[in-house]
Amino acid sequence: MPETIQEVQEQTRRQKVYQQLVAERKPKPPYLRNFLVAFMTGGGICAIGQVVLGIFMERGQDISAASAPTLAIMIFLGIVLTAFGIYDEFAEFAGAGAAVPITGFANTIAASAIDFKHEGWVLGMGSKMFIIAGPVIVYGILSGVFAAFIKFITRL
Amino acid sequence: MASKKIGQATRKFTNPPIIIGTGTVVGPMEGRGPLAGDFDVVLPDLTCGEKTAEKGERKFLEQAAQIAIERSGISKDIVDYYIAGDLLNQIISASFSARQLAIPFLGVYGACSTCAMGTALGGMIIDGGFADYVLVACSSHYQTAERQFRYPIELNVQHKPTSQYTVTGAGSLVLASSGNGARVTWATTGKVIDLGIKDPCNLGAAMAPAAADTLLRHVADTGQDPDTYDLILTGDLGRVGSELFRELAKDAGLDVGNNHNDCGLMIFDCKTQRVGAGGSGCACPAVVTFGHVLREMERGKLNKILLIATGALLSPLSSQQGETIPGIGHAIVIEW
Numbered sequence: 001m002p003e004t005i006q007e008v009q010e011q012t013r014r015q016k017v018y019q020q021l022v023a024e025r026k027p028k029p030p031y032l033r034n035f036l037v038a039f040m041t042g043g044g045i046c047a048i049g050q051v052v053l054g055i056f057m058e059r060g061q062d063i064s065a066a067s068a069p070t071l072a073i074m075i076f077l078g079i080v081l082t083a084f085g086i087y088d089e090f091a092e093f094a095g096a097g098a099a100v101p102i103t104g105f106a107n108t109i110a111a112s113a114i115d116f117k118h119e120g121w122v123l124g125m126g127s128k129m130f131i132i133a134g135p136v137i138v139y140g141i142l143s144g145v146f147a148a149f150i151k152f153i154t155r156l
Numbered sequence: 157m158a159s160k161k162i163g164q165a166t167r168k169f170t171n172p173p174i175i176i177g178t179g180t181v182v183g184p185m186e187g188r189g190p191l192a193g194d195f196d197v198v199l200p201d202l203t204c205g206e207k208t209a210e211k212g213e214r215k216f217l218e219q220a221a222q223i224a225i226e227r228s229g230i231s232k233d234i235v236d237y238y239i240a241g242d243l244l245n246q247i248i249s250a251s252f253s254a255r256q257l258a259i260p261f262l263g264v265y266g267a268c269s270t271c272a273m274g275t276a277l278g279g280m281i282i283d284g285g286f287a288d289y290v291l292v293a294c295s296s297h298y299q300t301a302e303r304q305f306r307y308p309i310e311l312n313v314q315h316k317p318t319s320q321y322t323v324t325g326a327g328s329l330v331l332a333s334s335g336n337g338a339r340v341t342w343a344t345t346g347k348v349i350d351l352g353i354k355d356p357c358n359l360g361a362a363m364a365p366a367a368a369d370t371l372l373r374h375v376a377d378t379g380q381d382p383d384t385y386d387l388i389l390t391g392d393l394g395r396v397g398s399e400l401f402r403e404l405a406k407d408a409g410l411d412v413g414n415n416h417n418d419c420g421l422m423i424f425d426c427k428t429q430r431v432g433a434g435g436s437g438c439a440c441p442a443v444v445t446f447g448h449v450l451r452e453m454e455r456g457k458l459n460k461i462l463l464i465a466t467g468a469l470l471s472p473l474s475s476q477q478g479e480t481i482p483g484i485g486h487a488i489v490i491e492w
Contacts, residue, residue: 026358027317034314111308
């Protein structure tokens with residue numbers, strides 16, 4: 001049944017009124033608490049990484065050589081905590097602080113792998129492992145290309 | 157002219173079908189909630205002894221249906237229809253449970269409104285003289301719903317205050333043309349209502365207009381004052397949706413503040429259990445109504461209730477493609 005212009009306008013008006021009501025009644029997240037906790041927890045994870053890096057550098061490695069085992073340790077921590085069901089509990093508390101790479105990134109891959117493990121090695125776990133992490137890889141590389149391009153242009 | 161039509165959307169059952177048996181199965185979290193004593197089975201874990209959550213869900217859906225049949229005192233072989241639904245793609249839990257039950261099957265999808273929709277349909281089938289016994293069931297599962305609609309279970313996500321917690325469980329009842337028990341006397345079928353809410357983390361807001369619309373049409377059709385009901389129960393609007401529902405009803409001249417409650421707020425202790433704005437999922441209204449509310453009626457605490465179960469009719473893809481979330485509310489009246 002074709003709608004008259006008045007009916008369409010009335011429907012739009014009702015929608016706007018309701019959406020305004022919803023916006024008013026929506027409980028706000030505790031922004032200040034979330035910012036502070038994310039800062040502390042994200043910073044805490046980075047501090048742990050710094051300590052691990054320091055341990056490897058103590059053994060005489062320079063920073064670039066020490067980076068690889070540091071990353072490996074942080075990834076391992078992220079995966080183990082995910083596997084034991086601890087990381088998501090931590091994330092409920094920490095918010096964005098738990099999303100920091102590398103541990104956050106490791107969590108996204110491990111969590112996806114766990115979820116899809118029963119759907120087969122190839123089409124399940126193999127392909128869906130990167131379902132959350134994929135965009136990080138795509139847009140990370142894209143940003144790198146873009147940054148390199150700008151660097152190139154500014155050098156001309 | 158259809159003789160059982162009352163107004164635009166409501167049907168009155170001239171021979172109201174009777175609820176002769178119910179079965180409710182819930183997960184561990186629900187078993188720690190305030191209504192735990194009124195459920196038939198509390199599962200010790202989320203997989204019901206199976207390898208995956210999906211396999212577990214269809215197993216406990218079948219279990220709830222079997223309990224309902226047992227409680228009815230009838231044999232499975234004389235059940236005329238099995239009406240069931242769930243939240244998963246292609247309603248696999250319902251279909252696979254139907255395979256085990258081997259009863260002529262009508263699979264339905266109404267998201268979280270399934271239990272009321274199924275009961276209304278079952279009622280019409282019986283009152284229309286097409287069946288003597290109809291089994292109705294639905295299920296939902298926290299993990300299977302999260303996987304399908306939102307994120308992997310172990311992913312680092314901080315839930316928003318408007319997010320709700322999908323109830324793990326299954327609720328089932330058997331309707332009969334004769335027998336003892338509460339009766340389903342009226343049914344109001346909902347229309348799809350969409351007031352432009354896009355946020356899949358605020359489904360209460362998406363569904364509240366549908367609940368209000370169905371309430372208004374029910375009241376207009378039947379001429380009954382909302383106060384005649386001991387309880388007006390919404391399915392899973394949660395804290396945010398309930399507030400919006402009451403506001404919308406009030407704007408239309410109906411004050412339901414005194415006798416309204418929401419299954420999503422009843423099934424969990426929202427203060428101590430971490431469930432966001434409340435419970436949700438097909439099982440939410442099903443287990444609360446078929447488990448707790450019907451027992452309250454048996455205990456003499458409630459006589460006449462109106463259940464408006466609502467569903468958010470989005471798909472995982474529709475949200476991602478920028479669509480709004482349409483809602484629907486199906487209402488049934490249960491009288492002792």
